[in-house]
Amino acid sequence: MIERVRAFLRDFRTLAAPYWSSEERWSARGLLLVVVSLSLGQVYLLVLLNTWYQQFYDSLQKLDQAAFGRLILRFAVLAACYIAIAVYSLYLRQMLEIRWRRWLTDRWIGDWLADRAYYRMRLVETRTDNPDQRIAEDLRLFVAASLELSLDLLSSLVTLGSFIGILWTVSGSLPIPGTALEVPAYMVWAALLYSLVGTWLTHRVGRPLAGLNFMQQRYEADFRFGLVRLRETAEGVALYRGEAGEAHRLSERFSHVLRNWWEIMRRRKKLGTLTAGYAQAATLFPFIVAAPRFFSKQIQLGGLMQISNAFGRVQESLSWFVSAYVGLAEWKATVDRLITFRRAIVEMRATAAAGSEIAIETRDDAGVELRGLTLSLPDGTALLRGVDAKLERGEPVLITGPSGSGKSTLFRALAGIWPFGGGSIKRPSAATCLFLPQRPYIPIGTLRAAVSYPSHEGRFPDEELRRRLRECRLEHLVDRLDESMHWEQSLSPGEQQRLSFARALLQRPEWLFLDEACSALDAATEGELYALLERELRATTRVSISHRAEIARFHDRRISFTADGGLASSPLAAAATPLP
16 A cells, blocks of 8 residues: 555656756746745634634623624634635636646647657557547646645645644543543544544545546547547548447447446445535534533633634544545546556657667668668568668659558658668658658648648748649639638548648659559549649659559659568569569
8 A cells, every 4th residue: 555655656756746847947836835825824814713713702602792893893804814815826826737737738749749659659559548638638637636635735734733733722631431530632632533534434435436537537538539530530431321330339438438437426425425424523523522611611602612613624634635535536547647648658759769670861862772671560560571672863663562561661661650670771861851641631720731731831922822722723722721620621532632742842852752642533633743743843753652553654663562571673664573
């Protein structure tokens, strides 16, 4: 148990410490200091109100109308101060919360994208489901719960230190029947015993909640992802008339949410019964324990109310674990999800930093050279085995082979993003290359930004953008550059591929790699686009992956995948010959 707590605290420190030692540390620490000071001010006002309780109820018992009026005015002043401090304490805590969350979000997105950790995790990482949910939702919950629980714990400790002295002073001693012994400050010991019993019972009943909350966050994220996936692939589902299947899959995912939620409900019902009973009993408990001294006239009504209020504050502080247990369980689940995600990012980036098994060397003065290149799938299945090949600058090359032979994997390896394999690739720097995949990526935003990608919006004059759109048979889009929308959902696959050709014409790369970049287009349109590239990008070396024989006329050489995991090369008018 102790070791698990230590491990959890280490995980929490790993997540929380970077912000408090970052470039924002002084402003963050200063803001935290103000929030803590306001919390201490609230505790001080509660101490003053405790004294006010004694004086107020004593004035009632003595029928002292003048004292009663003065105490009402004093209460109004104390209450106004307490309200002002509480309002600004919450406001500044929320300010600190959003600043911490902003910093963490920027940091985690940066780390997730760095060294293409996001891509490697998609290929091999199975522990970190729904990274979007962990960044968007779990970070929010982590920051909010960390501040709320830690500040509430601090407030409880200060309250305990302030009121335990009061309770020790006013509670008196309890004689032990049949002996001459007395229990000094017996109300303090009663509060301690009451809180210990409640804490032990709460932990016994609520312990499974942490694991249940962990799984609930996962199931909710899985269900939300299924809904988003359906929205993004709506046309395909409609064409296949797959509504029944999608409804079944979504229902199955939601059934996990439902079953786990019922488990949480049952556990919280038991815990709620315990904590509600505990809280109600705590209201009456101090009156029962202190009643003998009141009825024996050792204390007046004001003293009884002061004891009750002080006992309540001490017991509430000692019972912080009881009242915060549900929040602690949810917080632990959030920390566990974030730490597994964090470790996966670190692991993927460390793998990338150590160097891929495929050595990439950039050189802008020559072409592409493969030396002993081996490509394999994540499960170890070999696609290429120790091949050598050269792609000369200025020589358009067509790469062909059966489906599943590894053409797209070679495309990714040439881009430097495929980590599985061996050997080396010498190629031009990324700044001189442009890769057009079969399914183009189109960011959400204006059409101007979508066509300009990966360059920033505004790099190219609007007139040039319109000209390239017309050349790629996208005339109907030339007047929509300022429109902002989810273009992947509004453009057909063929329109998306023609848009990627417009990008190539704008970027004018030295090397252009095309992986089935016209698969959604008819042969005539594909020929027109290749002719456009040949005419407009004369200095660009093209490397194409395609199944279609029609585009062979735009290339000088063919490289084919062979059944034995090799490559064969031939002039397009001659028979294929094995590469040396």
